[in-house]
Amino acid sequence: MILKSITSLAAMPLAGCQSLPRQDADRAAARYLDHPSTMYAARDDGGYRIPGFPYGEVDPRYYRQRVADPTGRAAGTIVVDTARRFLYLVEPNGQAIRYGVSIGREGFAWKGEGVIAQRRAWPRWTPPGEMLVRKPGLARYATEAGSMAPGLSNPLGARALYIFADGRDTLYRIHGTPEWQTVGRAASSGCVRLFQQDIIDLYARAPDGARVVVL
Numbered sequence: 781m782i783l784k785s786i787t788s789l790a791a792m793p794l795a796g797c798q799s800l801p802r803q804d805a806d807r808a809a810a811r812y813l814d815h816p817s818t819m820y821a822a823r824d825d826g827g828y829r830i831p832g833f834p835y836g837e838v839d840p841r842y843y844r845q846r847v848a849d850p851t852g853r854a855a856g857t858i859v860v861d862t863a864r865r866f867l868y869l870v871e872p873n874g875q876a877i878r879y880g881v882s883i884g885r886e887g888f889a890w891k892g893e894g895v896i897a898q899r900r901a902w903p904r905w906t907p908p909g910e911m912l913v914r915k916p917g918l919a920r921y922a923t924e925a926g927s928m929a930p931g932l933s934n935p936l937g938a939r940a941l942y943i944f945a946d947g948r949d950t951l952y953r954i955h956g957t958p959e960w961q962t963v964g965r966a967a968s969s970g971c972v973r974l975f976q977q978d979i980i981d982l983y984a985r986a987p988d989g990a991r992v993v994v995l
Contacts, residue, residue, distance in 0.1 A: 811846045811847075812843055812844070813845060813981075816843050819835075819843065819844055826901060826930075826938070828930075829932075831932075837961070841880070842865065842866075844879050844880075844981060846875055846876070846878070847876055849868065849875055851868055851876065855872045856869075856870065856990055857870045857992075858870075858896070858954070858993070859876075859992075859993045862883045862884075867880075867881045867972060869986060877981075877985065879982060880963045881963060881973060882963050882964065882972070882974075883972060893992065893993050894944055895990065896942065896943065896944075896954075896988070897943075899939070900936075900940045900942070902931075902938060902939075903934070904928060904930060905934050905935050934958075935957070937955050937956020938976045940953045940979075941953060953971045953972070954974070954979070954982070954992070955971060955972075955973060955979060956973070957975070957976070960975055
């Protein structure tokens, strides 16, 4: 969960368009990968019991589903359409898996390109300096030795994919969130957040070194 403003990343290569065309992003050739009651049920993972959540309170377009690929990117690419609050993992044969996401609040959003250079299951979390200015009570988690331990209340959730650009950590992540109700909203401190069950699915599917495009 990162607190860099878009202006601080102006040197990064920007994607060439603002969002995907609505008729492509929202077209109805979608197929749920399983029934939502199964996809979003409680599950055991890594020694933790991830709770289910009331998926009926979520707009169904944010459920995990397979769609006709609207991005035109190569298979294995992760594309985040911030305007629609969708993340696509591009598959072969013109298909993509689409996930609902939460994106950065105004002033914390990011657009650019990078690669997934690191990945962690049940990661530790260290708040960035910008967050400590706003929330000094988090200072106890500001060192590696004192970083927040993995667990159900950890802001990075069950999995984290670390975005690098030009060989450097951008400090932005694609990660899970225990705050399921924020998916579909601009609510994060800059990172892209998924339902816990969805980040586990994406983590298993996304290839090492996957290209990331955030529109």
